[in-house]
Amino acid sequence: MFKGLSLISILLFSFTANAENWPGEQWPTGPTVAGPAVQALENYAFPLRNDTTREGIRSDALLVIHDGQLVYERYADPTRADTPHLIWSISKSLMATVLGVAYGEGLFKLQDPVVQFYPALEKHPAMTMADLLHWASGLDWQEDYEYAPLKSSVVAMLYTRGHRDMAAFTADHDAYARPGQAFRYSSGDSNLLSAALKAIVGPARYPDYPWTALFEPLGIRGAVWEADATGTFVASSYAYLTARDLARVGLLMARDGRWRERQLLPKAWVDFSREPFARYRANQDEAVPGGHWWLNRAVDGAAQPWPDAPVDTFAALGHWGQAMYVIPSEKLVIVRYGDDRDGSYRHNELLKLALKAFAMKVQP
Structure with missing residues (x-):
């Protein structure tokens, strides 16, 4: 296979073949994925909107990162790629x-x-x-x-x-x-x-800590986080990020807290985030609480909350349909912003369709 190549060329080839994809100012893009599975996902996530009644599934953004590459992105007006979106409880x-x-x-x-x-x-x-x-x-x-x-x-x-x-x-x-x-x-x-x-x-x-500790190392430039009158960040509700920027947080978590060569979060912290709360008593169809993240784990005799997604799926979830799903086993990060008002959106359905469209489509 390597006949006629120098040792340096071989080493460069090996490094390139095994190099990880990381976003710089922009996300690297992967091969375009199209076909019936993608169309089925779009039909679910982006039905015709009724802005008068606000009924049904109302996606503002859907973005898919596979193995560190942007492979799918779609927005509904007025949200765009550069729009910091209110993420509610993803905060x-x-x-x-x-x-x-x-x-x-x-x-x-x-x-x-x-x-x-x-x-x-x-x-x-x-x-x-x-x-x-x-x-x-x-x-x-x-x-x-x-x-x-x-x-x-x-x-x-x-x-x-x-x-x-x-x-x-x-x-x-x-x-x-x-x-x-x-x-x-x-x-x-x-x-x-x-x-x-x-x-x-x-x-x-x-006042600057979220930026110096997290946003700047990840290359997040346009984050907004509201504070109350005491100057305390409203951690429950009031952060705003673009879908592309939120996906950087997802990639950090998918890679066990590592960002390029830097271990930004201790792996033990990521493990804690993804470990079910031991005293949790399961409710049907409810995601399992970890360390301020939501888990797709079968606990207390209950089934997985999202049965069509891998067991290692975990998520940050917010009011009116905000969601970021991290699936390490499939090297996927999925960001979905929405304006759902009637509860018809289902996490499992979107995950099932997204996995059919994008799981293992891009090999490392």
Whole structure:
């Protein structure tokens, strides 16, 4: 095979054949994938939109990265490739990723009591950082939205009496269980993590920390992250990224926290993110909580939440259909932005169709 080639040529050929694809200012593009499977995916993700009733599946963006290459991308107006899109609760997984950098700096441990970083939690001294990352603070929190606004903790936190200091509003809640004993999804838990981060990295570093720790190393240029009146990032809800930029976070997680030659996140942190919360009790069709990420794992006798996707699939998910799926075994990162209002979108259906279209289409 190598007859007539010099040793240097052979080495260069070997290096090139095994080189990884990484985005620079732009994503490298892979071979165009077309055909009936791609058409079926588009038919599901991009049906004709009705902007009057806002019914049905309403995708704003769909982007597929395979083995570090951009292989598919489509947008619906007014969203474009350069539009920072509100990612809602994907912000929670983004905050967990930022915290992972601080964890790698040795600035905190998972079992550290949160009160040592955020003294407003003095009446909940046993709560740990791991408890918050598992949405297991034990606080009596009601994560209800438009359908139950009067009893909703999250609506009050984001829009009414808690909006100026979201962490303090959350910390003032009573407990319904001991920390770490039960899963209860809570946007308040995520904002407590954001407040803790301020003390973990120090108030001088905090305003720029998501950028210096994560966005700049990944080449993310246009991220926006809103803060409340105290200057604390709204980790539950209010980050904005383009689909291309969010996919960089997905590639980082798919490659166990490594970005090119740099181990930006400790592998142990990525492993924690992808490990099911041990005290979680499964509900039908509900993704399994990990460390502020969602997992496609069969736990507690229940089936996989997304049965047509590999078991190693994990995701960051947000209100109105925001989703980033990471599938390491298939070298896939899929970003889907949406404006769904009626609950008709199904994660498993999109994953099934995307896997038929793109799994193993580009060999390393």
